[in-house]
Amino acid sequence: MKKYLALILVLLPFLWGCPDTTSHSRGVYMLLDTSGTYTKELKRAEAIINYLLGTLQPGDSMAVARIDSGSFSEKDIVAKMTFDKRPSVANQQKRLFKQQIDNFVQTAKGSAYTDITGGVLQSVEFLNEAGAGQKYILIFSDLKEELVKGHIRNFPIQVDGCNVVALNVTKLRSDNVDPREYYKRVEDWRARVEAGGGNWRIVNDLERLENIFEG
Amino acid sequence: MSFTKLLLIWPGSPVLSMLIWIVVMVVLLYLARTPAHKAIHSLARVIHNGFRLMSRSVMLAEEKLAQRNKEVTLSAGIESVERLIEREFHRVDAVVKRDLSGYPTLHRALSDQTTKIDEDYRESSETPPPPPSWVGAVEAVANLPSQGDGTVANILNEIHKTTVSQYKTAMDEHRKAVAERHNLLKKMMPYWRRMAQTLEQVGKTITGLHERARVIDNRMTEYEEIREQTDKAARMLTASSLTQFFISGFVLLIAIGGAVINFNLIALPMSEMVGGGSYIGGFKTANVAALVIILVEVAMGLYLMESLRVTRLFPIIGQMDDKMRTRMIWITFSILFVLASVEAALAFMRDQIAADMQALRQSLAAVEATGAAVNSWIPTVGQMVMGFVLPFALTFVAIPLESFVQSSRTVLGVIAVAVLRWLSFFLRLLGNVSHYCGELLVNIYDLFIFPPLWVENLIRDKKHPTEIIIEEEV
Numbered sequence: 001m002k003k004y005l006a007l008i009l010v011l012l013p014f015l016w017g018c019p020d021t022t023s024h025s026r027g028v029y030m031l032l033d034t035s036g037t038y039t040k041e042l043k044r045a046e047a048i049i050n051y052l053l054g055t056l057q058p059g060d061s062m063a064v065a066r067i068d069s070g071s072f073s074e075k076d077i078v079a080k081m082t083f084d085k086r087p088s089v090a091n092q093q094k095r096l097f098k099q100q101i102d103n104f105v106q107t108a109k110g111s112a113y114t115d116i117t118g119g120v121l122q123s124v125e126f127l128n129e130a131g132a133g134q135k136y137i138l139i140f141s142d143l144k145e146e147l148v149k150g151h152i153r154n155f156p157i158q159v160d161g162c163n164v165v166a167l168n169v170t171k172l173r174s175d176n177v178d179p180r181e182y183y184k185r186v187e188d189w190r191a192r193v194e195a196g197g198g199n200w201r202i203v204n205d206l207e208r209l210e211n212i213f214e215g
Numbered sequence: 216m217s218f219t220k221l222l223l224i225w226p227g228s229p230v231l232s233m234l235i236w237i238v239v240m241v242v243l244l245y246l247a248r249t250p251a252h253k254a255i256h257s258l259a260r261v262i263h264n265g266f267r268l269m270s271r272s273v274m275l276a277e278e279k280l281a282q283r284n285k286e287v288t289l290s291a292g293i294e295s296v297e298r299l300i301e302r303e304f305h306r307v308d309a310v311v312k313r314d315l316s317g318y319p320t321l322h323r324a325l326s327d328q329t330t331k332i333d334e335d336y337r338e339s340s341e342t343p344p345p346p347p348s349w350v351g352a353v354e355a356v357a358n359l360p361s362q363g364d365g366t367v368a369n370i371l372n373e374i375h376k377t378t379v380s381q382y383k384t385a386m387d388e389h390r391k392a393v394a395e396r397h398n399l400l401k402k403m404m405p406y407w408r409r410m411a412q413t414l415e416q417v418g419k420t421i422t423g424l425h426e427r428a429r430v431i432d433n434r435m436t437e438y439e440e441i442r443e444q445t446d447k448a449a450r451m452l453t454a455s456s457l458t459q460f461f462i463s464g465f466v467l468l469i470a471i472g473g474a475v476i477n478f479n480l481i482a483l484p485m486s487e488m489v490g491g492g493s494y495i496g497g498f499k500t501a502n503v504a505a506l507v508i509i510l511v512e513v514a515m516g517l518y519l520m521e522s523l524r525v526t527r528l529f530p531i532i533g534q535m536d537d538k539m540r541t542r543m544i545w546i547t548f549s550i551l552f553v554l555a556s557v558e559a560a561l562a563f564m565r566d567q568i569a570a571d572m573q574a575l576r577q578s579l580a581a582v583e584a585t586g587a588a589v590n591s592w593i594p595t596v597g598q599m600v601m602g603f604v605l606p607f608a609l610t611f612v613a614i615p616l617e618s619f620v621q622s623s624r625t626v627l628g629v630i631a632v633a634v635l636r637w638l639s640f641f642l643r644l645l646g647n648v649s650h651y652c653g654e655l656l657v658n659i660y661d662l663f664i665f666p667p668l669w670v671e672n673l674i675r676d677k678k679h680p681t682e683i684i685i686e687e688e689v
Contacts, residue, residue: 024494050579059492085490087483087568091575098579 026213027061027132028052029123032078033141034066035114042105044168044206045140049101051209058083058090061130064101065119067141068111069148072118078104082130114146117153124159135162137198138212142170143185159198164189165212166202244660245667252657259653266646270639277635284628285449289441291621292452296438300431307427314420321413328410335403338396456625463618470612474509477558477605480598481505484564509609512554516610519547526617555606562602566595 030052032045049064056062063080065071079100083090120137127135137159143166147153166189175182190200203211225231244251440448485508486501493500521532522543532543661668 022494022497025492050581054576054579057491058486059490085492086487087491088487088571090491091571094575095578 023131023133025059025061025130025132026056026134026136027127027130028056028063028136028138029126030062030064030138030140031071031116031119031123032064032066032108033114033116033139034068034108035111035146037110038142038170039108039110041140041168041170042108046101046105048138048140048167048206048209050098052212053094053098055213056083056094058085058087061127061132062097063123063126064104065122066104066108066111067114067116067119067139069113069115070118070151071115072122074122076119076122077126080126112146113148114141114144115148115151115153116141116143116145117157118151120157120159120164124157124162127162136212137162137164138167139164140167142172143189144172157192157196159193159196162193162198164193164198164200166200167204167212168206169202169204241664241666245664248660248664251660255653255656255660259650259656262649263646263653266642266649270642270646273635273639273642277632277639280628280635281632284453284625284632285444287628288449288452288456288625289444291456291625292441292448293438296434296441300434300438303427303431303434307424307431310420310423310427314423321417325410325413328406328413332403332406332410335399335406338399453625453629456622457629459618460622460626463615463622466615467612467619470609470615473605473608474513476601477509477609478502478505480565480602480605481508481558481561483568484561487564487568508554508558512551512606513609513612515547515551515554516606517613517616519544519551519610520613522547526613528613528617528620551606551610555603558602558606559599560602562598563595566598 030045030049032042034042052062059082061080061082063077065077068076079097081093081097083093116139120139123137124135127137145153166186169182169186171179171182186202193200201211203209205211222236223229223232224235437448441452482499482502482505485505486499489500489504491499491501495503517526517528518532520526521529522535522540524533524540527533532540535543
């Protein structure tokens, strides 16, 4: 009898199911630059979003927000969703998400300013709330920040545990004149992200989108 | 004062100082020669004996293990031969029940046929022709001299004619009787044939039994050899175990392949039931659930095979009474059937989910579906059938598993014996190496102090030259 009792006690944790408290889900927050001529690049952004929808698994979270004059706001979120754990329901949600993005791309208007920092701060909030195990902030922008007069963004940002990936960082006309401007811009963002506890990466080759989730 | 300066005995001349040190060292070593040799020898002996002891212990362990292996192999062999003999007896029993249970009927039929044949034979026995006494009378009448008497001659002729006609009549009757007997014998032919067939059938049965008896004899010889624990029997059983080990291992690998396919078939739809985002200790819950289902199927298969007495992995199941065992068979079979049905349903669901995912990917990639898939029901049905059949196929894993477990005892034992033998050899080798290293060290020691040794030899030669000559002569 004692033997059986001991056996049950040993097996109990296994029978209980060993609940894993670590979150294995991924959270992706994509910021779309809608300033000036970058609106034309939205078709590319749509392709990236489609790739992400195809890659993300049930239980993952995703949000797409635009970068405009003041991006630290929930109003700028175009679509956000935490996919259901059942694959069939998750597929339906993805279809809905895609529909929302399609509507946005068709009706998107250019903004006068580019508040990337506000968007990043908003994304950190969303990802923390979603409780994602792996956090990705994708910035689809040329990384040139133009703020409305009076907006304060020149302070350190906290992006602990976040992978910040800059996508399709296009070279501006002025970059062609002096490439150092481009490198300085990228380097400034890298330093800022890494100082905030995040990982910085650039993916310009949109044929290799699998690099987004590497590392 | 530094250590270098301390070593410099002759200031300004390091070479001289070094030479002085060497001389001092050589003299000291020469003086300490005997105790140093003893110390080196002792050390070498200690190491040598230590290794020898270890080697001996390992050899003893190896012998014990070899003995245990032999016992295990022989006991497994005895069990196996007992099972074979038991099976042969069952076959004999079946043959006896099937063929010889009708022996009384057969005997009666044979007896009836024999009686009938006997009666016919009696009837067909040849009636001897009438005794030829009248032939003598005819001859006597024929020999009577007629002496030219016409009346007598006529009488004699008449008598002759009558006799001949009588003879003809008798012969006709005899022929008729013979023909009747032939007819009777002809009628006997089917009885003979039937009897021959019956006897042939009996003969076949008896031959079959004879063959079975021969097989049982062979098995009994084998059994006796094993019981006598001969080396030949042990070697044969070990070789047989090795073959079994590799064959059953190969079959188990095939079964593992089947289980992997089964796993892939149900892992995806499982996420629909238990959720795709939950984890158990780093593994997806859906995958764990699929694995558990497959393992439960294998376990049920083991119980089923055990209840059917195909395998003998769990003696407690084999020892159950027949009623309980039958219940167990039905219970395990029912669970297997339910699980197989669940798997078939999951396989169907998998196809649906895969189709949905494919449609989603196409819509995401903005690719239009190129027409309806041809015979799209074929893979669906195929998956469902596979999902239903694989659990039953996995049931038969029990047979190679039993062979693998039983043969692995012998194989592992053989490997362990080989390892111990090599270890023992290696330890013995190390012991010998340490012994000769001691000798080598002694010789190297003497090499360092060869000048005083040479001088010592010279002095000894001068003191006792005759002793040396005698020694050389000896």
